[in-house]
Amino acid sequence: MRSLSLPLLLAATACRVEVGSPSGPVTADCPGAEPEGEVWVYTSMYPHVVERFEALVRERHPNLEPSFFQAGSEKVAQRVEAEWAAGSSPACVLLTSDPFWYAKLDAEGRLQPYLPPTSLRIDRSLVDPDGAWLAARLSLMVLAANGDRVPEAERPTAFSDLTGPAFRDRFTMGDPLASGTNFTLLSFWAEEPGWDWVDALQANGLVAAGGGSAVLQRLDSGERPVGAILLENLLAAPHTSAVPIFPTDGAVVIPGPVAITAGCPNPVAARAIVDLLMSDEGQAVIVEGDMYAALPEVPPPDGAPRLGDIAVRTWGPGFVERVSTDAGAIKDRWAALVSR
Template sequence: MSRLSLLSRAGLVSVLVLLASCRIESAAPSDASASTAREGTPEGDVWVYTSMYQHVLDAFEPLLKEKLPNVRVHWYQAGSEKVASRLEAERAAGAVRADVIATSDPFLYERLAREGAFLRYASSNVLRVPRSLLELDAHYAAMRLSTMVLVHRTGAAASPASFAGLVGEGWKGRAAIGDPLTSGTAFTWAVFMQSKYGDGFFSQLRAKGAIVAGGNAAVLQKVESGEVDVGVLLLENALTAKARGSPIEIVWPEDGAVVIPGPIAIFRSTRNAVAAKALVDLLLSPEGQRIIAEKGDMHAVDPRLGGPRGEFGLETLMSRSQPWSPALVELGLTRGGALKETFSKAFSR
């Protein structure tokens, strides 16, 4: 994602600028297989390694049967960290089974792109994606957006207005955060916090008795149970919880939510590039993006769609979030190990 915003390549940028200058009407029809028509009919097997929730994958099945009837999509579904571990083991053995990867670890994508693991492919649907989210070398494309926000237990004292407010005296022992050592989304949040507030932020959190809860589900449980009053949580988890009656409120932090792109990419080693490209086209199509928003409770990357469960749309989301930058991506890529060590030391005291 260092190329996700400002670092461009002149050739592809010229093409994108030319195409992006054309108006895309909201009612324009979509054809998920159009970009692969010249290569033949998509058919055969495609393996996708993904961290998308199983119920979202299930929701894709009718669309896949309709649009890609001759393609058999096989999902390996697990958390981003488990997917990365399996992938690294397969790469080490020289036998990558995955044709496509779709997880929520943007740093992994940038590393793999730099190592030459991905097939370059620019779906026509990616032209709808905001420029700040584009990887202009076309090694991968943002497909969905997860967002770290604050959640506050209903009836508890007023929530802090920002992530920085978690280190305030009033929240001593009353806040929970995810563990960046085991959770990919918590790690991305920690990269943003370190970039914005420095290493001392973690020590301050520890001094104020912040509880490291593990993953997002654990954070939510601690807030719901009353063990803590506030937590750092994925918006999608908070929206799903509220829909089932959870006693929590969502707080959009004044210092900016942390948007975590969930990219999609095709491996150079794919045995079925035609079907893999058609699948990427479909997931980035309006139909695919609508499923992501409506079933996954995430923001779609298609700006024409509204936010999940009545939340504001993509443009407002980006304006209320901390921006990605090449420097921040480099921090996560090259200093990720040091960040985890700093965090570990802060919370082991």
């Protein structure tokens, strides 16, 4: 697909709505169009964040009737793809945490390009060059240790420490086959330091199961006193014994993209949802949910460092496209590894 510069893309989409149909694209002028009617949002955001955002939508757009399907990223993907396979889906806005899935959908023509005005304020690495999606929120994968069971001097300082004998049978993470954020973490590891290191991590007694809540439970119980977990899971659990560790070899920033589907039955409403989510008000809801806003000037969540103050892994050129292409092979290799 030909890429447009961001200002040109904004200009090209500012006054039209295009909806795919069997007979070709349907184009409608949109100046003055008021969002109304039902609009479905499929999302992996936490339920309490969804509730706050829904309240904001209803306050700002009283003629809209937003409906939300909330589940993990993988379950959202499975549902919408099953609906498409059956003929159609009501999903208009997709808001999950797996950038690689969005690259796949874009390549398949499943997304309609749209960027809200605030996208000009977002780091270019967090905006699809074709305008098919952009990051609406940022999660941060960090290390954590049970503060009661692991003295500070014995805690890992980097992900690279985890294959050492000090952490044998002590480390846990979520399941990359069920969690989009843990799949992203695995994909970074597969590129650097590589699969040999991942093999060594598994051989060192890794437990990879469930999502963030399961990892936090194993950390708190001491079953596995060291783990990889999203910082937001720790911030949302003030009474946890787990303490965050910002790895010196880079915490992994995981964008949570938002996009509009090509077959959206209410594109004016979908654009209004995206605009509100990416506004200062919408981004404040994200931060209240213990995640980082995509807009860089919005302060981090309470208790979280600014991203510029810690080491982070960067999303290099072509990374999303490579992993999107290789996702099946990465998952197959991981499944074979953990089944040994």
